[in-house]
Amino acid sequence: MSNAPLPKKIDPRKLADRGVQIEGEAEISSFPNLVTMLTDSQSTISVDLQFDLDELRIRTIKGNAAGTVNMTCQRCLEPVEILVEANFNLAVAPTEEHAKKLPKYYDPMIVGEEDLELFAMVEEELILSLPIVPYHDDCSVQTSFGDEASSNKETDFDKPNPFSVLASLKADK
Numbered sequence: 001m002s003n004a005p006l007p008k009k010i011d012p013r014k015l016a017d018r019g020v021q022i023e024g025e026a027e028i029s030s031f032p033n034l035v036t037m038l039t040d041s042q043s044t045i046s047v048d049l050q051f052d053l054d055e056l057r058i059r060t061i062k063g064n065a066a067g068t069v070n071m072t073c074q075r076c077l078e079p080v081e082i083l084v085e086a087n088f089n090l091a092v093a094p095t096e097e098h099a100k101k102l103p104k105y106y107d108p109m110i111v112g113e114e115d116l117e118l119f120a121m122v123e124e125e126l127i128l129s130l131p132i133v134p135y136h137d138d139c140s141v142q143t144s145f146g147d148e149a150s151s152n153k154e155t156d157f158d159k160p161n162p163f164s165v166l167a168s169l170k171a172d173k
């Protein structure tokens with residue numbers, strides 16, 4: 001593992017042609033949009049990306065970005081540690097037209113003439129990987145909704161299901 005800082009801007013075409021691997025740690029503050037969804041900005045994200053040419057000479061970016069972040073538990077409203085992991089399986093295309101012709105097993109990544117903002121790309125995938133409703137797996141606080149739902153379940157379990165009664169009536173005929 002290298003401690004070299006991650007480059008902010010990259011040319012994925014050149015990196016793919018050379019088969020370069022980019023590996024390193026990024027402060028969570030490098031991802032300003034992601035930080036707004038967290039309770040603090042103390043974490044780091046490990047990034048490991050391999051740029052390559054596949055057997056069809058398609059330029060690809062594969063790898064992952066992962067770290068532990070703190071979000072607000074939606075049950076007790078205390079911070080909860082969330083392991084966030086984004087996986088990349090991208091194919092670089094210069095235009096929308098080219099992107100449509102790429103094999104479906106890749107996610108297209110359109111990169112025009114400009115360099116690619118590495119942090120923005122990683123951030124987008126990390127945000128998509130966050131849980132929509134974060135909560136402690138063993139959260140001690142039960143919402144009133146949760147209590148009601150579970151007690152309803154128990155009652156339902158004791159009563160015969162009206163639909164299964166109907167089904168057996170039909171079967172008798």
Ligand SMILES: [Zn+2]
Pocket residue numbers: 073074075076077078080135136139140141
């Ligand atoms: Zn909780």
